[in-house]
Amino acid sequence: MSQPSNGSEHFDDLVPENGENEVQQEEDQLTLRALVTTKEAGVIIGKAGKNVAELRDSTGVKAGVSKVIQGVHDRVLTVSGSLEGVAKAYSLIAQTLLDNPISPTTPPTSPISPTNGSSGVMATIRLLISHNLMGTVIGRQGAKIKHIQDTSGVRMIASKTLLPQSTERVVEVRGTVDGVHLAILEIGQCLIDDKERAYGTILYNPTKVDTAQQQPQSRRTSITRTGNGADFSDNPQSRRTSVSSQQNFINNPNVRTQHISIPSDMVGCIIGRGGSKITEIRRLSGSRISIAKVPHDESGERMFTIQGTPEANERALYLLYGQLEHEKERRLRGALQEDDILEEE
Numbered sequence: 431m432s433q434p435s436n437g438s439e440h441f442d443d444l445v446p447e448n449g450e451n452e453v454q455q456e457e458d459q460l461t462l463r464a465l466v467t468t469k470e471a472g473v474i475i476g477k478a479g480k481n482v483a484e485l486r487d488s489t490g491v492k493a494g495v496s497k498v499i500q501g502v503h504d505r506v507l508t509v510s511g512s513l514e515g516v517a518k519a520y521s522l523i524a525q526t527l528l529d530n531p532i533s534p535t536t537p538p539t540s541p542i543s544p545t546n547g548s549s550g551v552m553a554t555i556r557l558l559i560s561h562n563l564m565g566t567v568i569g570r571q572g573a574k575i576k577h578i579q580d581t582s583g584v585r586m587i588a589s590k591t592l593l594p595q596s597t598e599r600v601v602e603v604r605g606t607v608d609g610v611h612l613a614i615l616e617i618g619q620c621l622i623d624d625k626e627r628a629y630g631t632i633l634y635n636p637t638k639v640d641t642a643q644q645q646p647q648s649r650r651t652s653i654t655r656t657g658n659g660a661d662f663s664d665n666p667q668s669r670r671t672s673v674s675s676q677q678n679f680i681n682n683p684n685v686r687t688q689h690i691s692i693p694s695d696m697v698g699c700i701i702g703r704g705g706s707k708i709t710e711i712r713r714l715s716g717s718r719i720s721i722a723k724v725p726h727d728e729s730g731e732r733m734f735t736i737q738g739t740p741e742a743n744e745r746a747l748y749l750l751y752g753q754l755e756h757e758k759e760r761r762l763r764g765a766l767q768e769d770d771i772l773e774e775e
Contacts, residue, residue, distance in 0.1 A: 460618045461510040462520070463558040463633070465600060471495045471505045473530045474523055485522055489515040496637070504636040506558070513618045521611035524553035528607070554604045557617070560631040561597045561762065564588070566624040567617060574620065582612035592758055595751075596634035597693075632693060684739050690747070691731040692754065699757035700750060707753060715746035 466474065475482050475495060485493055491511030498505065509519045528551055559567060568575045579586055584605030592599055603613050621628070692700070701708045712719055717738030726733040736743050 458512060458622070459510065460513050460516045460622055461508065462516050462614070462618060462621070463509075463598075464507045464520070465556040465558055465634075466495065466505055466507050467532070468498055468503055468505055469532045470527060471498070471507070473527060473532070474507060476526075481526060485519055488522065489519040491515045491519045493519060496635075499637050502636050506634070506636065513615065513622065516618055517611050517614040520555055520614045521607050524555060524610045525607045528553050552604055552606060553610060554602055555610055555614075557601045557603060558593070558598045558634055559601045559617075559621075560628045561592055561599055561758075562627045562631065563621055563624060564599065564601075566620045566627060567601070574616075578613055578616040582616065583609040584613045586613070592762060593634040595632070597632045597758060598634045632696075685737055686740055686743055688736045688743055688747070689733055690736065690750070691726065691733045694725055694730050694732055696754060696757060697732055700753055711746060711749045711753070715749055716742040717746040719746065 473481070474485075476484075482493055482495075485491070489511065491509050493507070493509045495508075496506045507523070509516050511519070566574075567578075569577070575586060578584070582605060584603050587602040587604070589600040601617075603610055603617075605613065699707075700711075702710075708719065708721075715738065717736050719734055719736055721734040722732050725731055736746050738746065
């Protein structure tokens, strides 16, 4: 493959960044994402896109890297295709990174004695795996992860926490090129076999994380109900009054409208028992929140609308996001009991 590019090429159009889950709906198809640095992305793309074009031609996969954003150092590599094609593509990517060290001081590999395959150097692929699928990759009492490591010779290290504003975790796969190929075959099969558990995954987006640090506006969150602020009121008079005040509220020139969505499997924690949590968020923020009854597309996410002044909407987003993070942490604590078998960072 060619030498690295200058990183200015955009290949994000090769794979749609539309929030699909890691595993596509097609039974034998796999979409597997990985985290790469901007410099690694340049190596993978190659001059004028030569490397990524060769990768697609030799494996039959669709492959792309999210566009470069000033000040954002991480980019997301997405590879979609057959299980064998995706595994071969990642092994070729590993080889390309070995052949083109980023710098003398921070090479992506380190010499070791061969453990599997013909090469004596190791490459590291940082896979993005849905938190909901970690148990599938680990297996009962760690049997599956042990099998993957034993048969491929790789070493797998899972991050302890979810990536910011997502339900994905990083799983480092470190080994020879042949070992990476074998490990991806095993991991990919796990993801395909249990793809239903990936439903509702919030994909990690480095760009949105960077933006959210300046303005908490891009957080995806959602709830199951629909209507205005009186969703949980059974008083007819209260509802009639609400309709009248709703019109006055909307006609206020300072009112802004924002649309946000989150996975359906997270909506219960936002609403709370009997609507207690969403009612409190509405009260504390001063915004009105209308919630869709059903997912708005095949992603399985539900849409809700926040209406209020810019300040009120910002408070609502902060509260909604905080509740979502609390639920993610709760689920993570439960999953960590299964993860003890993995070596933690």
